[in-house]
Amino acid sequence: MKRLILIFSIIIALLSGCTVKQGQLIVIEDGNRVEVRQDKSPYEHLNVESRKFPIDKYIEAVNKVDGILKPLAVSPDYSMVLAFQTTGSSVADAFNRRVVVGNMVQEVSLYVITTENGESKSLGKFLSLKDFRFDETGKSLAFIDGNSNLYMYNSISGQLQKLVSAEKWNSYNTLSWSKDSKSLMINSRMEFDIASREFISIAVESYTPFIKSKFSDNSYIVQMKNNDYNDMIAFYDFSNKSFTSIANGIYIDSDNSNVIYTKDYMSVLNIVSLKTLESKSIENGPIYCSYIMKSTGDILYTTLNNDLDSRSRYVLVKVNPATMAKTTVKLGSPTFYMSPAEDKLYIISGYSENDIEIDARDLRVHQNESVSDDTDMYGIKTALLKMFQLDYKFNDTYEKYESKAKEIYTNTYDPLPQEALENKLVDFKRYNMPIPTHQREDHIPPTIYFDQLSVTANKASINLALYYINSIEMVKKADNWYITGFSTHPSSKEVADITSIVKKHLNDIKYKNRDEAVKHWIAKEDNDFRAAQREIIEDLIDTADELIFEVGEIELWSLSDPHRAESPDRSTYAKVKIVIHDGNNTMKYKLVLSRQYKQQFEIESWNTDPLSISQLF
Template sequence: MKFSQRPVFRVVKIIIIATVVGVLGLTSLVSNQAKNDRDILSTATLSESVPSPSEEILKLKSLEKTFLDSDFYRKDGMLPLTVSKDLKCFVTYKINNQNMAAENELVLIGMPRQFIDLYLVDLSEKKAEYLGKTEFVISQAWSEDGNRLAIVSHKSVKILDLAKRSLAEVPLQYETDIYNTNWGIDNRTLYLHLDTTPNYYAYDTYSKQMVKVRGRFQEGDVVYRGDAGGAILTSKGERVGVAHGLYYGEAPEKQLFTGEVIIHDIDDERLLVSYDVDTPQGGARYTLAEYDLKTGASRVLYNEGNLHTVWKIYKASYIKTTGDIIFTTFKLSDTGVKYIMVRIEPNGKEIVTEVPSPLYTLTQGENLLHFAAFKDGESWIMDTGDFKFSDQGLQQTEQKSDIRDLMLRVLYLYGSESPKLDDIKQIFINTYDPIPQEALENILLEMEGPKYWQFIRQEIGKNVTMTLNLKDPNRASVILNGEYFRGPHELIKTLGQWYVTGFSTWPDSQARKNVYKACSQFIDNQIKTGQAEADFRQKGDQDDYAVRTAALLNKLRTQSSNIELGEIELWSMSEPHRAVKDAKEARVKMIVTLNDGSTEKLQGYFSRADSGDAWMFQGLGKLSPGLFPKTY
């Protein structure tokens, strides 16, 4: 059914995010996807005429130009973040030179870590008051009475009390990616919204307590309240921590969306929204669209979806003075990652610009776009008059290190439809000292079955960090943080080049030692005595896997002269992938010498119920990607 035929949007996922946040796709696909899949949302299109800017935004633009002509900007390097509601003071900031190189080194794909100093500037008194420091701002929101400003930065939210000139941090129990906030009608409750996660928190600024977290929201609770065209937008909780439905106007409210949708920005009566819908083939289809509250017309700006699709947009914003829409995303290639800004004019024309990072602030008067950088003390300013950087020699800030470069090539390969053998051999290697590690063999085995490779192939998301442990000049451990099929990587440097040699092999761990011991004892006490074979033959469920395992155990007992243990990998139990911690599965390669002198390589499967429990044999098979029964 077309959108124009439906009384409401029927979409699947909601987080309300008023000025920012993540969504989707690669820029090179934007035009084609929008043309081909426009019927996903609507055939009713918005007018291509440039909307008239409001008096409010024109006043802010003029006021901001006054600040840009002052010494605070020209000499002190301060940038305007926002203006107080009474238009008397600017909240400004400038880049702090604090060393963040170590933190930025671990950001493979994502927003840079960069500190800023905050100031309150009164132009009439030509006075700047230092407020404190925070990281580069992702979003900000004033309370309706204008007394408090919520500032969202990397995994933190701070509140500026304008009267007290104080900056206080909202206590978060866990490190959480907060991307947007908005204030309740009482001017004391601050709602915190996560990025692409239907989960909300409510913080009481008076008691300094998190009054609503997961488990405390009730059905019908308002979890978002915004203003669009003079009318109120609200979103209400359907179940614990999930906002469901978006309503427009006072009672009786008009329901705009029945499902879950992300609001990125509001321009008078226009909404910049995104949502995802599950597809019959698996995965989800992600859409970024503009919706007119007054007419109900809409246009799709981006539409992508397949089995592996993930959110790829960092921020999306209106430029209200011109009617343009901008969003930042990334493009990963075999040479590294590039960040890009897509600008869509009211007539639909798209302009793509390479930017130093996906993290930006659009000044409230919309004169400048300011981009954070991965290098300490650096940032880049773009004039919204011509959308050009003030430094015409801009080059994207390069993060150069051999291990970073290797892991970016690893990510690109993991997302490739059909990696080339030569490329694989430039990244992965087998080594046998101090323990057997066979990353190259494992990747090639996984690629033997095209269907299996497509199942484990991963679309790389917009936030990928790594944990790095440099053991010595030639050995390192890297963990890709996030839900990746391959998380832990063992690296080795040979002939001046870094390679991945193992997946979740954990060479120095006690868990590996325990598995090695359990497998050695199993060979001596179960395989060689025939006990393991007998146990499998006595199983009530004699499926094909049990029959094949019993046959292999018989072959080991009757036809082998030696069994040597090879590589050991530790896996998780629920969603099979290489385990980061608390491994419940182990996959052990066995090199078998037969009586005729030939060799075979098999793989044993061990598991344990909980940490500390004994490792128990579960099966045996010939080495292949389809070796074990599916446990997912």
């Protein structure tokens, strides 16, 4: 009876959000009965010495591949090798040109090679793969191409099936097999049923294991969700449905001693020992590709080069896990594949003419890199990266911030006022930081690209398709590119309409047309807000003879603070700076217009606080 009460208590604790601890052995029985056991030594049931990687067999399999092909993976039964060859087509160059920072793609021809006779079978042409994995039997291969399409190849039937056609290039990025090879987990959360070719869940159930690596006969390293629905890596024994948590995060790779994983997708790389389950931080920045060498235990990964003025945007880092000593090589692309023989890294360049390979042992680079971004594209990307670095990493005085901000931002007045520099400096005075905390992610986005890009002479209009920072106007001065406006959309019909509405309102104030000037705040039921707005207008009218009014910068916003409008047609608010000259003195007020639940923009409110002009509210 006491045992039943104990088991029932444990079930309730787990289902109500109790966190599974590292090294704790969890046994799931009959799908609804959970027993938790803690050994005297919490790790004694983990026989890590039993795991061996057959590098010799990988090398033997790779040697069956034609020398012009580049091997990617060997099946678990060593019967197949997946390999590729770049086609030399420039079809992907235009996409890569839009990448400010992130992984590159190139068109490749894919092949599967039968190791028994060396015969190769072409699977077709694809954009270079994001992820690829054989199932446990070695008979089925699943992969996601650079367009996020999902495919499966079966060696028995010899057929390649397209399982999913993605709507966006970044829809699907990672995959894992189920133990029975009947389903796939995509992006560490969605479950795809192969037989029906349908997603049967967009949020896989907690503690549903999907295989990342075989550990021993019945034990695997798996990715799954815990009961808080956070990502968890665990040892899983399918013979008795027991698991032991290794770490919370997203699995990247493992050898017989360690697992490397990221805390978030593509950021913050860690290593956890399979013997002690102790974790160490390797890299706090973005992680584009990473691999742990099964032959040596060394870790390889690519991240952003901190020297943003360098033409080599990225660095390849090699880490000795025992000493944590690092060796680095600068690269123009962060995307690589490791040969299963662990002798070479194949770099996917941003331009199809380039051919780059790296010796895995000593990081010697063999390259024919003749093409890179032109001067304007390089300058635009550099300014944007410096913006993100300053927004997220600066922690010093206003004076030092002002100096750095002037290297990135500027104010321009042709054809319309755009004052990014002024806005950023006002933001710092208001919040004592470059950007308010409610307008930033937890870290710099690891992937930033131009959703839209237009460069004409010395001006550029871009859209980064990010929530907080999307539409940006830039200008080139003295061969350097600067950011001059955020969501200003100077050539849009919306800005022209807003300018006309505001000019009429200012003329009503200037020429003391009181009824028209205050009509926006007249209602049957008065309140303090309307009264305060009328008071601002009355004060301006009383001194209008001495004042000169100008329409300043106009920013378009969507929904509410802090979301700037990605495009003019999606804007619901407008923030307008009103420049008021009083003799030698100049003041700036803010006027907000709205068309929420309306057909066109209407004046909504004035704000006379000089620190309000940089934000909608």
